[in-house]
Amino acid sequence: MNRKGIMVGIDKKSKNTLYLPSSMKREGLLSAAFGTKVVKCRVSFTQSLEKSALLSEDLFEELMIPHKSRADLLIHEQTVHIGPLIGIYTAGFTSSPLRPLKDRSLFFSKLLSLHEKASGYCFVFGAHQVNWEEGTIQALLYKENGWVRAAVPLPNVVYDRLPSRKTEEVPLLQQTKQRLMNDYQIPWFNPQFFNKWDIHKLLDKNSLTASLLPQSILHPNAETINTLCGLYETVYIKPADGALGAGIYQLTKTDSGFTVKHTNDEKAFSSTHYSDAASFIKAFEENHDPAAFLIQQGIKLIRVRGRPVDFRVHTNKNADGKWTVTAIAAKISGKNSITTHLSNGGEVKTLGELYSDPKERVGIIRNLSKAALTVSRVLNEHIEGFIGEIGFDLGIDHDGKVWMFEANSRPGRSIFSHPKLRSVDYLTKRRNFEYASYLSERSITAPDKLWR
Structure with a gap:
């Protein structure tokens, strides 16, 4: 049984009790769960609740629910699951209370604010925020008054927002991801950048x-340049792990050789003429490893x-x-x-x-x-x-x-x-x-x- 958009609040009069709408009544319920945290409790049903659920204050705190919110209630076997609890995994944290993720703080604040309008709980975390001994995370949440930190259980699911390929390869970040996925069976989506x-x-x-694919060959050399330029008017050389259009070269065959255009690190446009493919490759190898690039048919x-x-x-x-x-x-x-x-x-x-x-x-x-x-x-x-x-x-x-x-x-x-x-x-x-x-x-x- 699943109920969407239930308001989850606190009852200060009871102890270790979860109150649910009478329409969700089911025998044999023994516990409540939030993320990976499961607590045995008394489950009671009441007609006074229709679109909300109440937890006794001690149960609310023991489950480590960070605040009142709208959530989904999922009853499976003998447990009532409150959530979902979604973790957004990233890196680059600072100690700043206003910009805890530097220039990306605004992006993440908008993302978390959007989720506040839906059901469940969402937070941002990194490898250093995980407490393995206690099975908790020092979460970064965004509320109306700004960023707040709170301890929460390990999440139901993780959305990967690591910012770059270089960051993704950091051993600690990889180890944390693998441990959460393998040891705790937490679904992790968008787990890696694609290689072209x-x-x-x-x-x-x-x-x-x-x-759908343009003809492409890994590791461009003089022979592959001559071959593809003989078939197509223009070809492109691209880094296999590139992003944002960086490091791309356009080669066009002319009567006297090749015209090569590219955008440098300062985003300035340049055009150079080479008498033959071998001359271009020699110059290209001074700054790049051709094995990390592919050559592709121009369309x-x-x-x-x-x-x-x-x-x-x-x-x-x-x-x-x-x-x-x-x-x-x-x-x-x-x-x-x-x-x-x-x-x-x-x-x-x-x-x-x-x-x-x-x-x-x-x-x-x-x-x-x-x-x-x-x-x-x-x-x-x-x-x-x-x-x-x-x-x-x-x-x-x-x-x-x-x-x-x-x-x-x-x-x-x-x-x-x-x-x-x-x-x-x-x-x-x-x-x-x-x-x-x-x-x-x-x-x-x-x-x-x-x-x-």
């Missing part, structure tokens, strides 16, 4: 997704005002664990830029701004959604762990064919700076909490099916 080459290999083997994308356009498509799992498309936006390349990234001067447009013809717009949405959902399901089937969201960079060529350039397990949110995309920004975040609730419930009621 690993994703390409996986999708290239699948008949449903292979046709003749549709254009707006003469500039290439691609699309960011977000997919999220919903409250039933099913993939849905939650956001689509167009990204127009910046002047002289070789990518559409906003950090390189790109701009975001809604599809309504780009396509005034509703029929054409619906067709674009249908084609992009079909591709994104297909890839989401294939990745979900073949990648270990729980994936809750993916951000895709998709392109459409002059023939109307859809291409997939990248899949990001922790997609950036720069497109949501557009005023008309704020509603879908909210939807993508809400879906993450819906999926967290789904994982929490399944881990309680059907753990064997969840972990198979």
